[in-house]
Amino acid sequence: MQVNESSKEFKPCIVAFCCNWCSYAGADLAGSNRLSYPADVKIIRVPCSCRVNPLFILRAFQRGADGVILCGCHPGDCHYTTGNYYARRRMTMLFSMLDYLGIEKERTRVEWVSAAEGAKFAATMNDFISTVQSLGENRKLRDLRCKE
Amino acid sequence: MHKIGVFVCWCGSNIAATVDVKAVAEAASKEPCVVYATDYQYMCSESGQNLIIDAIKEHNLTGVVICSCSPRMHETTFRKAAQKAGLNPYMVEIANIREQCSWIHKDMAEATAKAIVLARAAIAKVQLNKPLIAGESEVTKRCLVIGGGIAGIQTALDVAEAGFPVDIVEKKPTIGGKMAQLDKTFPTLDCAACILTPRMVEAGAHENITLHTYSEVEEVSGFVGNFTVKIRKKARKVKMDLCTGCGLCTEKCPMKKQPNEFNMGLDKRGAIYIPFAQAVPKVPVIDVEACLKFKTGKCGICSKVCTAGAIDYEQQDEIIEQKYGAIVLATGFDQIKPTKFGELGYSQYPDVVTSLEYERLMNAAGPTKGHLLRPSDGKPPKEIVFVQCVGSRGQSCRDKSYCSKVCCMYTAKHAILTKDHYPDTNIHVFYIDERTPGKNFDEFYRRAVEQYGVDYIKGQVGKVYEENGKLMVQGSDLLANEQITLAADMVVLAAAIEPDKTARSLGTMLTASMDTNDFFTEAHAKLRPVESPTAGVFLSGMCQGPKDIPETVSQAGAAAVKVIGLLTKDKLLGNPCVAHSDEMLCNGCSQCARVCPYGAITYVDKEFRVPGPKRVETRRVAVVNEAVCQGCGACTVTCPSTAMDLKGFSNRQIMSEVDAICK
């Protein structure tokens, strides 16, 4: 991965929401296989991707996250049968709203990672981070009131 | 005000090598509400757990954060420890600083900083945790086994022996599966039928086992301990209770033109048929696609010759519904048809066969009565070339990426058996790697080479073509650095193994996760190899990954033990992390009920005290059935008035984690 000098300095803050059954297990597998991705990613475990309220993502941006990624089971493989479909619809709506607001929608992403796809998890994170790095710091949605 | 204890685990050097555990504990101790923070070599060890228990008692902790491995690994361990100390088990949160921190980062400063953030998020979350009490649910003491091969039979027998009723659902007209098609088994060369058929009979006759052959699972609902399954019993057009299995109908059927599936299509069967002589149940089935009676309305010979009056052309599919406590997947495998490998000529030349077809050609009950005769002209082959790894271990679109595991051994078996019966046959085996890990496996393969003089060639076949009535096999001999062409009478392809096609739809029905190859995933690769991540669903045999018969049988037994362990319980503790509706906020809009995949949400009219002259007002509010709710949280996001929240993963808890991470 080629990163230019200025973005190398930039350490983005990335929040990853991972569903307990597939993606969180996929992240664990990436760990067991020692597949590295930058430490900028912090994972929050949720039971299902459909538990993620778009408000959580907006909150993360407000509080200074530079990118938010939502990972769930592959379509059709949801532990709760249909949860990831709801997540997909909600996120589509959120993305178009972010786009409308002028927030780079590349800062948010939905990915399907199964429990067996440790390598995919690491690759996805690496790719997402380089995308966010190239976008630079998230300023637009940062809530100044929250700054210390 | 909470009193929180933070416990940072070294996990030997697994965490401590890249994360400065002392610094994490130090940083955690400065967080709000944290009254105690420490580190220890192995938190999950008995002394580690005692450390937690003592600290809870000593400092009157109301919440515990453990910075350790994945919660998928030890969450239960630590919850139990907390419970022992008198703390509600759901007041424990885990910061995953091993799989998601120390193992993936190399820089100590970076990893430590991340571990501190993860600890901070867990501390922030635990402050909002509420003590939860798990509800109980009944366990239906009945087990469903899907698939009636050796894996399914073994699991069913073991569970039935423990005294629990078991139903086997098998899509074919008989149980027995692939093992029934095999001739001999490696490395002992005992006959597959001789060891399998007694098991089949036992399963058929066992008082606790019900066979649903020629049946398929239609629908599954419910959860661990309480599955409800609809099974479609396809119409055999033969009454099971009247048929004596005499087989007269199958002999008299005039439509003997159907490819016989049991013999891999190498001979023909009638429209009414019993798959093989030792079938259980030994009741024929009418193939309505082929039957003259169904196609033209004429014939009816089978009905005329049946003295028991068992033929019933009017019989219809039947759907039965049954409740089960546990479900075992034993759907098995298939061998791929190597039609995509044009260069090997499988579709072109009848004498290029797959190993399962070869198995039938060698079998005494097979199409050639056990005489090895090649399909094209019925002559005994003198030169046979075996090609291994056809479709296995590849990365192109026609290959499976995995090793099919059993091919090396069965090819050695085919070679030895052929040489045993026909010593004047020359056998060549093209191999890439000879993989023989297993008890007496390598010795067996060496016997093929040293005692039977089988010619093993390291290399692969590039092309098979016909010349002067011979199959010319062109391949490389890598050790000689030569390209060789062998004139063969028969070519046997060790085609890859793939999971049965029905596995995918079953996986979806049961929400049992699968890998990219459609093998079922186990809950933990090392520690829970026979359980699916979906509670109450267990894995047995090839549906989990390629394995040989002894491995399948041991896995089947292991799955049975897990099932017995589950069915022995009278009640199961449920997951208390379920949805909950705040009736003061609920406006009764029904949005949540629409997204709930379990139908766990109902509505009641409830009276509320209100200010003003009416004093009481009736409103429609949502109520969650906690026994049915699985805690996915779909409703929580849908709810427009934020009345719906998920215990253990509440809006505020997740928000506080977000805040802690983004700080």
Next chain:
Amino acid sequence: MSSVNNEREEILRMSGVDPTKCMKCGKCSGTCPAFDAMEYHPHQFVSMVNKGNIEPLKQSNAIWQCLSCFACMERCPRDVKPAKLIEAVRLTVIREQGMNHLESENVPCMLDPELPQQAIVSAFRKYSK
């Protein structure tokens, strides 16, 4: 050492081949119709380039005897593409010589109704930089 390594990297870059994917099954050499004419065989190209042992390949007749039929590429179960490697080694040689051995204006006089179109494509692949 470093120049040899550079050559290896350059060949891998030109060909887009990852020789570590090879599982040494020999299907390429089992398939190759020009096997007997080649001093080094397709599977050897993969292992020799991987080891950085490129000079003998550049000196050998094999890079010219390869038909560029891509049978090895087509059938390789691991998607290694030996033919691409052979082509890359050949191109290094041609580029060192700095000239095309086949120009498009030469083609019409070489045409033969029996000649498969693939052969012309292959010839261009083989004799021009």
